[in-house]
Amino acid sequence: MVRTPHGAVRGRYEHGIAVFRGIPYAAPPFGSRRFRPPEPPEPWDGVRDAGAFGPTPPKPPYSEAFARYLSDPVIAGDDCLNLNVWTPAPGPAARLPVLVWLHGGALTRGSSAVPVYDGRTFARDGVVCVSVNYRLGVEGFGLFPDAPPNPGLHDQLAALRWVHETITAFGGDPGNVTLAGQSAGAISAGALIAAPQAQGLVRRAVLQSGPPETLERDKVRRMVRRMANRLKIPATAEAFAAVDRDLLLRTQADIGRLSSPVLGGPSFGIVEDGDLVPRDPLRALADGEAARDVGLLMGWTRDEYRLWLVPGGLLDRVDRLGAVALAGAMARCHAGHEVPRRYRALHPDAGTAEIVGQMVTDHLLRIPLHRLADARPGSSYVYEFAWPSLLSGLGACHALELGFVFDTGDVPESAKLAGEGAPQELADAMHAAWVRFAATGDPGWQPWDDTRPVRIFGDGPPHIAYGPRDPEVALWSAVPTVPEPTPASDARPPGAERASAVRRLRRSVGARRR
Incomplete structure (x- = not known):
């Protein structure tokens, strides 16, 4: 009591x-x-x-x-x-x-x-x-x-x-x-x-x-x-x-x-x-x-977007939409044609859905977290969860890491995302990092500095990679991560054509969902 x-x-x-x-x-x-x-x-x-x-x-x-x-x-x-x-x-x-x-x-x-x-x-x-x-x-x-x-x-x-x-x-x-x-x-x-x-x-x-x-x-x-x-x-x-x-x-x-x-x-x-x-x-x-x-521990999963697109077959749908999907992603991210072209160059074997998914993930999530870490060096720690699910198509998707963070891989609800037989040693490592951070403020690796250290939790022992997302981050140097509010106006705003591509994409995907 x-x-x-x-x-x-x-x-x-x-x-x-x-x-x-x-x-x-x-x-x-x-x-x-x-x-x-x-x-x-x-x-x-x-x-x-x-x-x-x-x-x-x-x-x-x-x-x-x-x-x-x-x-x-x-x-x-x-x-x-x-x-x-x-x-x-x-x-x-x-x-x-x-x-x-x-x-x-x-x-x-x-x-x-x-x-x-x-x-x-x-x-x-x-x-x-x-x-x-x-x-x-x-x-x-x-x-x-x-x-x-x-x-x-x-x-x-x-x-x-x-x-x-x-x-x-x-x-x-x-x-x-x-x-x-x-x-x-x-x-x-x-x-x-x-x-x-x-x-x-x-x-x-x-x-x-x-x-x-x-x-x-x-x-x-x-x-x-x-x-x-x-x-x-x-x-x-x-x-x-x-x-x-x-x-x-x-x-x-x-x-x-x-x-x-x-x-x-x-x-x-x-x-x-x-x-x-x-x-x-x-x-x-x-x-x-x-x-x-306030000390910060920040992370993402390698394939966040797969949880958003794999259920219901949306990944294949976006791949088939091709140019419409890319135009929609450009509007969603306030980006010009150069950004997806350079993503293609960085990932020549990737399909349209992967390019769209990584662009949106980077713009909405990884770039802001990078910006925050850059502004608070010495007291920020960054990691990436890169272990792929044992279920087909999910990869290292959004929310997959939670069973490892809480070390609850033994509950059936964790297996719904991870599949049966997820590695306990990975849960031991990731859970221990969160425990250490909560107790001491140090999860067990180098804090953020100019070398941009990122702890990778994937297959094999966790390790540090330096600037693993730097090529993608560099593509967004001229694109705002937090767009300024658009003033009210009766005029058609810049980018309205790309915004209509987002609507076409939503209608196309919505037809599939129905």
Whole structure:
């Protein structure tokens, strides 16, 4: 039993690790709290049972094609702003390092109940692990004229404050907290460490497959408007709150089915709000304006794009689209004809889909992380996960590394991406690097400097490669990684022809998905 600021909770010992699941860190975000910043939970009397995962936030299921590879449990209930704690030594005497985990899922899916994210291995190795649920999709990242922006990000901040105030009772050190996330979780972590309200709550951060970024407000508004048009309601929080929750989720899934990192399209995301996100977080971190003393561990997978394109046969579809797909990628990345031509020269045996996928991955993910590391030498560490899945076509795809990070290759959900028989020695090495970083700030290799060291986790022992992505990085020297907002105008904007190629690409791929 451990006492929190809102009441006592009772966990379970599992294999020598104390586990507390489903602890509320904020009140249920429904009724009058819908689309609003989180509020503290109501205190409870007695001892609250913390033996099972709490409710998951509302979310649509993955499509059948993606559900083959990704697990996403659904647990019913309104009390969905909850977290879980794994600790080897509950009680204030231990003062162990803490790792706070923010799951991925494009800010529309995922939860802390995914079996791959079992924190027992971190606790086994002396790190208190906390995993967090937060509002998703239109509930957490919709943009309305009558509600504050970014409620899902405010949820994460509330969870961080809970950790700061409470984790000592679970054996953790509030002065040694590492905030870690993958994909949308990494984007969120980047925004939080740059947020003025989060200063002093985080000592280190891990950004895996997601750079600090914000979306253009109009892109998020378009997603909300399209949902509103489909539902035949005003695009207001008040109107959305009156819609049946299941219908809202089905509409969100249908409107968002053509949005992806490769295809672009309207989507949900973090926006600049003049408060929690006063400016683009990548610029704030790269300029040294925010979180100067926060150490960074950053990484990506070699073939990120394959998870976006392999399910449903989209990889072959993009290959057949040829020039249309390349034109769409150029528009997506704000690049001219010279960029794909030079990618062809660097990778003469690559098909169109691989060129498109690597271009988009580099522009949206690797280039910003390189830029961030360049701005913070000596306190940044960079790695690449390069081990290919044992399943055909996936390669070293997005999210494959998570079973290795958590050392949970023994759970069936990890095998959905990795296949059966993934190498335990690779999990030992990658998990140990994250443990070391959370404990000491040094994952075990050379920090970033002018030689651009990247730790490669692939076949064989991990090793350092110097500037392995430098040829691709050089191709983008004249292309902005964070485009400036486009001023409102009635004139047809530059690049509109390439933008129409993106629409043709989305329509072509959408026909295949249907």
